[in-house]
Amino acid sequence: MKFFVDTADVEEIRSLAEIGLIDGVTTNPSLVAKAGRNFLEVVEEICDITDGPVSAEVTALEADRMIEEGRKLAEIADNVVVKVPLTLEGLRACAALREDDIDVNVTLCFSANQALLAAKAGASYISPFIGRLDDIGLDGMELIAEIRQIYDNYGFETELLAASIRTVNHVKQCALLGADVATVPPATIRALVKHPLTDKGIESFLADWKKTGQTIL
Ligand code: E4P
Numbered sequence: 628m629k630f631f632v633d634t635a636d637v638e639e640i641r642s643l644a645e646i647g648l649i650d651g652v653t654t655n656p657s658l659v660a661k662a663g664r665n666f667l668e669v670v671e672e673i674c675d676i677t678d679g680p681v682s683a684e685v686t687a688l689e690a691d692r693m694i695e696e697g698r699k700l701a702e703i704a705d706n707v708v709v710k711v712p713l714t715l716e717g718l719r720a721c722a723a724l725r726e727d728d729i730d731v732n733v734t735l736c737f738s739a740n741q742a743l744l745a746a747k748a749g750a751s752y753i754s755p756f757i758g759r760l761d762d763i764g765l766d767g768m769e770l771i772a773e774i775r776q777i778y779d780n781y782g783f784e785t786e787l788l789a790a791s792i793r794t795v796n797h798v799k800q801c802a803l804l805g806a807d808v809a810t811v812p813p814a815t816i817r818a819l820v821k822h823p824l825t826d827k828g829i830e831s832f833l834a835d836w837k838k839t840g841q842t843i844l
Contacts, residue, residue: 628802631680631810633790635662637672639813644676651679653754653790653810655710655734656686667703674704682732682752684710685720693720701729708732708751713741718748725749732788739773746783752808756791757801767791771804795819 629650632643635658643649652673659666670683681704685696697709697720708730711717721731725748732752733745737760745753755774757767774787786807792798795818801809811819 628806629679629808630816631682631788631808632816633658633792633810633812635659635664635669635673636813637662637664637669637676640673641676643813643816648816649677649679651681651706651708651808651810652677653682653710653732653788655684667700670700670703670707674706678706680708680730680732680752681706682708682710682734684734688712688714688716690716690719690723693717694723697724697729697731698727701727710734710754713737713745718744721745721748721750725751734790736774737770739770739777742770742774742785742787743777746778746781746785750785752786752788754788754790754810757789757797758791758793760791761793767797768800768804771801771806775805 631651631653632640632649633653635654640652662669673681683700685693687693687696693711700709701707709724710732711720712735713733721733724731730751732754733750734754736742736753736755742753755770760767760770771789788808788810789801789806790810792809792811795815798809798811798819
């Protein structure tokens with residue numbers, strides 16, 4: 628499973644990229660607002676940090692305008708993926724942008740049928756939002772399983788990009804269910820490495836090592 632980082636915070640992306648932990652980046656208008664910076668500049672800087680796919684979202688609601696915005700975003704760098712919402716207009720824009728050979732991430736997916744339509748429109752990625760389904764008392768993971776099965780049934784090449792991930796358990800479940808990608812907030816990526824027994828083990832190994840009086844360097 629690939630890991631994308633879900634943020635518009637360039638410094639966070641740089642630091643995770645240095646550790647070699649990320650395969651790509653996703654942003655959305657709320658994340659850009661949180662970063663408080665110029666959107667086009669941020670996308671350009673992110674594309675300088677990683678060669679992996681960088682999703683940048685259109686803000687128009689009507690297909691022709693989405694296509695124009697998408698073409699402009701795609702000019703920033705070869706690895707820009709244009710993000711469009713899962714509406715009929717978004718699907719029309721998706722098909723047109725794919726004709727131009729521009730990668731498209733169809734976002735705000737909350738049902739298996741929506742994911743089926745996105746695949747038929749030629750989406751490069753589908754983004755089902757797990758956390759937001761959990762928020763309203765539904766099961767986001769069930770949606771991941773359904774999309775996996777439908778895409779496998781018909782051999783769709785659209786990559787299943789699990790989004791709105793809130794917990795380390797979401798990440799594990801996505802990997803078990805065969806999501807192609809999980810886009811994860813930086814804090815959750817960092818939390819994945821933590822285990823109390825790892826810390827305890829290091830502590831006891833170092834205490835025993837000290838008793839030997841040796842040094843490696
Ligand atoms: C995905 O591309 C979105 O940016 C993101 O995962 C949304 O997450 P949220 O529901 O926590 O805002």
